[in-house]
Amino acid sequence: HYPHLFEPLDLGFTTLKNRLVMGSMHTGLEDRFYNYGKLAAYFAERARGGVAMMITGGISPNRAGWLLPAGGTMNTKADVLNHQRVTRAVHKYDGKIIMQILHSGRYGYHPFIVSASPIKSPITPFKPRKMSIKNIEQTVEDFARSARLAKQAGYDGVEIMGSEGYLLNQFLSRHVNKREDKYGGDIHNRMKLAVDVVKAVRAAVGEDFIIVFRLSVIDLVKDGNTMEEVITVAKALEEAGVTIMNTGIGWHEARVPTIVTSVPRAAFVDYTAEVKKHISIPMMAANRINMPDTAEGIVADGQADLIQMARPFLADANWVNKAKNGQADRINTCIACNQACLDHTFENKRSTCLVNPQACYETELVYKKTKKPQKVAIIGGGVAGMSAAHVAALRGHEVTLFEAKDILGGQFNYAKVIPGKEEFFETIRYYINELEHLGVEIKRNTLVDKDMLEKAKFHHVIVATGVVPRSLEGKLEGADLPQVISYAELLSGEKSVGDTVAVIGAGGIGFDVSEYLTANHGQPLDELGPETLKDPSYRPTPQSVDEWREEWGVNAEPQYQTEGGLIKPEGITPVRQVYLMQRSKGRLGRGLNKTTGWVHRAHIKSHGVIQVSGAQYEKITNEGIWITNNQGQSQLLRVDSVVVCAGQESVTDLMPNVGDAPDAQYHLIGGAKLAAELDAKRAIREGAEVAAAI
Ligand code: FMN
Incomplete structure (x- = not known):
């Protein structure tokens, strides 16, 4: 299966066992020393899942570079000891792990931020101070010191964050860099800081240590670099000692989406492939690659040597092993919703995953095999019910899932037909396959009543009957008209x-x-008809990459000469x-x-x-x-x-009335518990938590 993905990559002094790399994600766990045990468990789980190399969330080389006040650091002996817990856990499973060094520059969320020029970013409240030459030189040393300490902590390498509009990217592009000294002006000057950092890091860590550079291959902002400039930088970085070139896409302030679900899969790989042509070190593709077919195609076509996936490893720690064993249809696919990962980061909450509530909670939400298998009824085959059924069955309970309609997936069946939300199909597919594999008895077209539940003698009844749309009939004149x-x-x-x-x-x-x-784009649903839409294997077709680029104004030409790769969007x-x-x-x-x-x-x-x-x-x-x-x-x-x-209303008909004492224990989860705004994140988590506890 996927021969290109599973061909090892020889880096000279060491070998990556396959082409799959987990991309950097700041989860929130790395910011507090007392969470390093949890962080170690999170990475260990993914190393066990077969990924060749992982990149930690961004760690700042100094205070000015903090993303948030008191973020994770690598400055002291104590830091080294904390990080050792992570590296040891990963090495136990034959995985590699490298630490990302990220200086936020003007994207930091605190008053001490610095940048190439004192220009405030549109997405943060603080104005940066312009860095002096001394500051710049000190920052180069700080990168080198962090890298040296990372090596002491047992990391296999470091990634230098040079994209997404962070400090090094701010220097690289005219968008922020208005300097007139040796660090500003033409691309040779603008790239001096990035090149100096790589040289200093290489000198600090020696030859046998991985240095990945995350390079912005398309800035997607006004005054951003052209592809020619990107290539100039890539060549210089290779020369300076980079081992692997990684892909970064767009600045955070870009008004072109770069990672959300409506971005078609592998939408940016053409730019990666263009850079690859001009360098001889391995090149890594990134962003919105989430399934093995896409990943294999990229490596097979020679567009990249390595595939980085970030969120897909939150969604499924076992992605690599499943791909290797030909079980792609059992992968819990990242739907790029951002609701539990990146949205949490911005709310200062620990990241997790909407489709996998265990992510970053590996030591807290544990699905232990039960010693006492019980009969469990789950009423409702939406995502809340399927999540509960999945976990209960994983734990060894005897599970029956009842669904009134003939299709599982509940509200996700509506979500998947929205143009740009086609990925939601994958979650339904995943659960259906898992439930079948685990031998859950699925009773479709079965409207359960209380009588039947009593007679069947279940130990537990999990009510996940979901919601019905709120009608305005009787509340608004004319709401009963046929239109x-x-x-x-x-x-x-x-x-x-x-x-x-x-x-x-x-x-x-x-x-x-x-x-x-x-x-x-997308097909009219009334033309497709209810019969097609009732078929769980109906997979809506996403927008093509070309159409998507036209709509958002992204230059389709890999050797784009427009600033930041932007063009005027198609009307x-x-x-x-x-x-x-x-x-x-x-x-x-x-x-x-x-x-x-x-x-x-x-x-x-x-x-x-x-x-x-x-x-x-x-x-x-x-x-x-x-x-x-x-x-x-x-x-x-x-x-x-x-x-x-x-809005919608909860369906709770099956819950016993107060005062009744049914034999079974009843649990209410998901939309049936709280309709509010539909919340799949809560629904899936509640299903898992209830099933983990019975
Ligand atoms: N990228 C970085 O380079 N450094 C980070 O610290 C970082 N933190 C992230 C935190 C979260 C919660 C998420 C979802 C992404 C983060 N990223 C970070 C971006 C990812 O590395 C990646 O580029 C992005 O998620 C798109 O790739 P994907 O579709 O494979 O997830």
């Missing part, structure tokens, strides 16, 4: 809409629906006119997640969605929908159809 439909009726292909549509409710689902209604002709409305005042989509919300807001803007906030709905008639607008005026929006996305 008024729920998002579920729309996304299941049961009902159609006309050319102008009002969407009531601008939460996550209102946004999703608006994107579906306006996107000019979009939306397929429908949509009004997206909310009752509350203020900007739409404020409640969307930090790292993905802006992409959704940009999408509806570019697709001409008219945003209406502060709307009071008066009535729906055959002419359209009457609202009282922000200014208190009554207004008719002429629309053919209305899609209601006004």
Whole structure:
């Protein structure tokens, strides 16, 4: 299986056992010394899963470079001892681990930040101080000292973070570097800091130590480098002593999405391949590579020598072993949702994974084999129920899963048909395969009633009956008209809409629906029909990389000569006119997640969605929908159809009433417990936690 991925890579002084590398992720665990045991367990689990090499989250070489105040460090003997716990744990499983040195420059979230020039970034509140020559020279030494200490701590190498708009990238590009000394001006001057850092690190660690450099192969910001400049830098870094060149994509402040789920798989590999042509050290591809077929194709085609995946290893610690054993269809695929990893980072919470709540909780959420197998009924085959069934069965319980409909996956079946969310298919596929493999008895088309549960004598009943969309019938005049439909009726292909549509409710689902209604890729669901959509093996087709680049204004030419690889986005002709409305005042989509919300807001803007906030709905008639607008005026929006996305209600019919004393123990999880805004992260975690505890 995947012969190119599993061919070892000889680095001269050492060998990587395969081509798969876990990319750097700051999880939050590395910032506190008392979490290093957990950090060690997290990495050990992935080393055991077969990955050749892992890169730690970014560790700053000095205080100015901290991302957050008091972030993880590698400055003292005590740091060395903490990090040794990590390296020893990894080496036990024949894995390699290298430490990333990341100086945040102007992206740091504290008042002592520095940069090439004193220009504030649009995404952080502090203005950096311009670095003096002495500062710069000291910083070079700090990188070297961190690397030397990393070697003492048992790391197999270091990665020098030179992309994503952090300090070295700030020097490399005219976007921030306005200096007129030897560190500013043409690319030879702008790359001096990066080159000096690599030379100093190489001198500090000797020849037999891996140095990876994470190079921005496409900046995606105004004044960013051209490919010619990127190649100049790559060659100089090779010369300075880099062992492996890694790919970085886009600055954090770029207004082009680089890692969210709507970015097609391997969307940036062409730029990596271009750099590879000009250097002779191994080159690593990165970003939105999440399945073995994609990874194998890249190496087989000679576009890269190594594949870095970051979030996919949060989703599945065993990714590599599964690929090796031909079990790709059992991989828990990263859906690039960011909801439990990167969003947590920005909320200052420990990272984990929406589809794998064990990630970064390896020592806390443990699925122990049970000594006393019990009969467990799980009612509801959405992700909450499937997660519970999976963990209960893994632990050796006798599990029956009941689903009222003929398809498992619940709300994920609606999510997967939203253009740009096709990856959600993979989660359903994963769970179905796992449940079958673990011998869970699955009863589809089975509406359970209380009587039946009592008779079947289960020890545990886990109620995961989910939600129904909230209807406005009886609450809003005209809500019972045939042109008024729920998002579920729309996304299941049961009902159609006309050319102008009002969407009531601008939460996550209102946004999703608006994107579906306006996107000019993807197949109309009413044409596909409910029968196709009921087939769990129906896999929607994602947008092509070319279309995606045109939409977001990314230069498709690998030797791009435009600044940062940007071009003017292609004008979009939306397929429908949509009004997206909310009752509350203020900007739409404020409640969307930090790292993905802006992409959704940009999408509806570019697709001409008219945003209406502060709307009071008066009535729906055959002419359209009457609202009282922000200014208190009554207004008719002429629309053919209305899609209601006004939240959902929990289904809890099966829970025993207070006072009843059923034989079985009952547990309520997921949307059935709390409908609010649909929350798959909580649903999957609750399923796992309940099943881990019975
Ligand atoms: N990249 C870095 O170079 N340094 C970091 O410290 C870092 N922290 C990250 C933290 C989280 C929670 C996530 C999700 C990503 C982080 N990244 C960091 C970016 C990843 O290395 C990677 O480029 C990105 O997740 C896209 O690749 P993927 O699709 O394989 O996940």
